[in-house]
Amino acid sequence: MADTAQPAAVALGDATVAFRVAGDRVYTAVENANLSVADGEFVAIVGPTGCGKSTLLNVAAGLLKPAAGSVRIFDQPLTGLNRDAGYLFQADALFPWKTALDNVAIGLEIKGAPREQALQRAQDWLTSVGLGAFASRYPHMLSGGQRKRVGLAQVLIRDPKILLMDEPFGPLDAQTRQIMGNLLLELWNADRKAVLFVTHDLEEAIALADRVVIMSAGPSARIIGDWRVKLPRPRDISEVRMEKDFHELHREIWSVLKDEVMKGYVQSTRSAEAG
């Protein structure tokens, strides 16, 4: 993976994340996670629902502190928020009181860029995510897919070295997801950032990523598998799914993931009964 000459963009060393729940009980979400993402590498994390995939992402973002273990960003220990990272959230995270254009421009404005220039760049970014004509719309006037596009532009305009994505296309319908996936690959191809992409959809993960990392069912989720995806780039998401290599890899990973998904399902129903 990360050779010594080039430090990994994100490196988690034995990271354990625990939350204090109800009094003195401690819930361990993720245990001893070791993960490194090389610069320019696209890594997808797949795991059953509630396994702590997003938790791991929040650790990489600096939004959460691990109870134990280390987080290094380009070989520097992470303190506070990860300033090299852009984060695309699963839920709607746009500022509802700003237009699409202002939502994208804000990343530059808070860095102190002159407003005119920020707006100009924002308009360019909106155009490159295919929303050039929607600059003056407010988020509630946009569809779910369009909001994700604005979110993508909002993050990318700051030119982060690392892109963290938390099931960003989760709420979208199947067709829109494919279109968004292709858009993401196109933008990523233009200037390869390190990407950490969380999803529960194995097909999406294989189609997009260079590496697929599998997590076990929570609590105390662990990383239980790491596969390299050798499909050629540039890829088209809908076509790559037809290839033989894709199917073989899918079968191989799914044989591991399947058991975890079942475990996760059983646990989620059990905790629902208990609660």
Next chain:
Amino acid sequence: MSRSTLLLLQLLVAVVALAVWQFLTTVPVFGKILLPPFFFSNPIDVGSQIVKWFSSGVIWKHLIITLWESILAFVIGSVAGVLVGFWFARQPRVAAVFDPYVKMINALPRVVLAPIFTLWLGLGIWSKVALGVTLVFFIVFFNVYQGVKEVSNTVLDNGRMLGMNERQLMRHVYWPSALSWMFSSLHTSVGFAVVGAVVGEYLGSAAGLGYLIQQAEGVFDVAGVFAGMFVLSAFVILIDFGVTLVERRLLVWRPTAAEGRG
């Protein structure tokens, strides 16, 4: 129902109500007038009283005084409510300490404060403004407090990840959220500003719509009381209409405001 039919029906209600009122106060039913004019006046007297006020111009002075008191009460109450709301929401410890006192003052019927304000601030406009402020403040305060507290965590995290510092979060996230809550209660707070002004005038003053009504009542001039009430209603409806215009402009980004009123 089309717009014109609706308007026609609404007008019809007014016409019928006035006609019934006129009829019952002037025409005997079974040899008896059901609504004695001494207590109920009649629409024609009330109308001519209103016309007299406007044609002689005496009403303008009172309207302007009431308007001023309402505006001052609204502005002062809102500014104070926004500041304190922000402060409490960002400093949970302060909020916890003051919580019982805020509840206590808010539970107090504000009318009982009127005599105190009159003693402290005299019979001029400021005692009325103070009464209005005590009403407006709490509405704005509670809404701003809620607005700051209810900011979505995802939006906050997004702001942080985009590189905002505390001051920028304040400006781009907390502030717009709090303002949107405040504006959503604009109708109520403006209404209360007027209530504070009029009640204050009614309880002791030398000018204003409340004074006008109180004076008419003092000499058993029922037509005057009703005329004052009608002018007051029209005044409040006009102000409310203005608020609606402001709100449409300011809350254009809100789905409910934009679509619900289209």
